[in-house]
Amino acid sequence: MCTDITIKELLAPYQEQKLDKPEQSLVKSHLASCEDCRLELFLIRMMAEEPVPDPGDAFWAAMPGYAYRAVQELRSEQKLIRINWLLDRATLPRWALVSATMVTVLALSWLLARSVPEMLPSQGYEFAEEIMSADPVQVAELSRDELMTLDSWAGTALVSIARETNQASGSVPDSDIYEDVAELNAGEGDQLLQMIDQHSKEVSS
């Protein structure tokens, strides 16, 4: 077996007739005395001449169009994949959505539970209980300041109560009488009450 690597590397270009004259002569003289290299050259020639069938003009003419369409289709798919990739990144994972919903519901529940007691008129209840449990007040025992306060309260509260009562009973309010009553002072108020009591006794007897 020949071990002349230089010659062996020149066999393929020799077969292709790509060597310059000195190299060609070198290979030629070596081949004359080396059967192993002649065998190798024969194999190289066989392989080089191994025919590749021509698929035909129609095949060659169609290939640029096929390739172009395939490239366009692939680019469209790649764009779609990129959009989907962005959407995937933009959308929160399901567990994150569930967690966010749970936190929101809990926060709202906590806020509602906190605000309900504040809305109850606790002070109003205490005040009402205080009124209900108080001893009855005798008008005669009241001081002047207390009578003045009662007078001012009666001037507004009694009138509004009387109006509401009349509206409920359907009678026409006599605005002059109520205005007069509202203008009475504490002493006059007492006198009026005594007169009403006396009138009631007379009517009943």
Place this chain on the structure above:
Amino acid sequence: MDEDLDLINRTVAGERAAFNELVIKYQKPLYSLLFRMVSNHDDAADLLQKALVKAFIGLGSFQQRASFKTWLYQIAINLAKNAYRDRGKAKYVSIDDVTISRDPRTLDALIQKEDRLLLRNALIGLPEKQRLTVMLRVQEGKKFEEIAEIMGCSLGTAKANYHHGVQKLKTLMG
């Protein structure tokens, strides 16, 4: 090379005529290589289209370290290798483990037989790197420097693969 660069730039810019010109320029040598690798038209045509599509999709990132032709060959060879592996076609004879105990047959006997089928089978029987290297050197007329670039190996490895491949071919043809 400069002509290729011009065509590449125009293709990247979206010029269809430049795309067509590049395909027409390289489709025949690529088909020839692929046919020799897969030994049938359907697979070779399918791989040719795939190689062209892959090359043109990645054309924007082509870095011109190698020539466009070398780059195309790399893509085509890798696709063909993968197709072979996927389909379980790589029925290599484990020739590396075979001890070559006899001399290759004589030239006269080989010439008399000139069995092309035997040659094809012998080529298929070579280890992948040796087979590809022999094909690129002998059938595609590539220089060792180009083969090294296509195969992604050193010049010395490319030459060694070639010499080992040819020696084994001579033995398998015996």
